[in-house]
Amino acid sequence: MPEPIPDAAIAAIVAAGRRMDRHNWVPATAGNFSVRLPAGRIAVTRSGVHKGFLAPEHVMVVDGEGRPEDPALRPSAETLLHCGIYRRFPEARAVLHGHSVANTVLSLHAGGEILLSGYELLKAFPGLPTHEATVAVPVVPNDQDIARMQQGLDARWDSLARSGTAIPPGYLIRGHGVYVWAETMDGALARLEALEFMLECALQDLQRRD
Ligand SMILES: CSCCC(=O)C(=O)COP(=O)(O)O
Numbered sequence: 001m002p003e004p005i006p007d008a009a010i011a012a013i014v015a016a017g018r019r020m021d022r023h024n025w026v027p028a029t030a031g032n033f034s035v036r037l038p039a040g041r042i043a044v045t046r047s048g049v050h051k052g053f054l055a056p057e058h059v060m061v062v063d064g065e066g067r068p069e070d071p072a073l074r075p076s077a078e079t080l081l082h083c084g085i086y087r088r089f090p091e092a093r094a095v096l097h098g099h100s101v102a103n104t105v106l107s108l109h110a111g112g113e114i115l116l117s118g119y120e121l122l123k124a125f126p127g128l129p130t131h132e133a134t135v136a137v138p139v140v141p142n143d144q145d146i147a148r149m150q151q152g153l154d155a156r157w158d159s160l161a162r163s164g165t166a167i168p169p170g171y172l173i174r175g176h177g178v179y180v181w182a183e184t185m186d187g188a189l190a191r192l193e194a195l196e197f198m199l200e201c202a203l204q205d206l207q208r209r210d
């Protein structure tokens with residue numbers, strides 16, 4: 001008999017969905033969320049449900065390789081990206097993925113990264129005490145083969161580590177959406193809101209120049 005999912009993890013995931021839906025960051029059935037549980041378990045949203053209307057039964061458990069504890073349930077199609085974050089960043093305990101207009105449009109027009117400079121809200125990211133900074137948010141190609149996309153991300157993290165570059169606060173998938181993570185769900189939401197705010201500023205700036 002598998003361990004039940006802690007109420008706090010379910011409540012955090014359901015509340016995150018409602019909050020992201022209020023921002024219009026999870027249209028249709030877009031987005032997925034997870035929380036790291038003890039013993040290598042991960043609570044993650046089930047695939048294909050509207051994330052603004054999550055109920056406790058829409059949260060399930062997978063292992064570190066994305067295998068469901070209950071084989072009758074289908075986890076998020078992007079579960080392997082959540083697993084990849086938990087594997088790479090041991091401090092990560094919550095992961096959020098959303099599809100905003102700003103992250104979708106900007107990622108379609110960007111090269112391999114989006115530079116955010118001079119924003120006061122950069123201070124919402126870890127280790128940045130001042131707005132006088134530039135953060136490079138990676139943009140990776142979209143791919144319907146999620147395992148292959150995760151391999152590309154692993155290569156990107158390896159390359160950043162080799163060059164001594166600080167870990168970014170999240171990453172964008174081109175034409176698709178954003179992933180962020182943090183030590184808590186509240187921390188991940190704060191990071192996401194800060195990042196989305198700055199992406200929205202960058203989008204409006206781009207539109208004004210056209
Ligand atoms: C209709 S959104 C396409 C799938 C996607 O990008 C997403 O974020 C939601 O997928 P899930 O399997 O987690 O519902």
Ligand SMILES: [Zn+2]
Binds near residue numbers: 030031078097099177
């Ligand atoms: Zn998605």
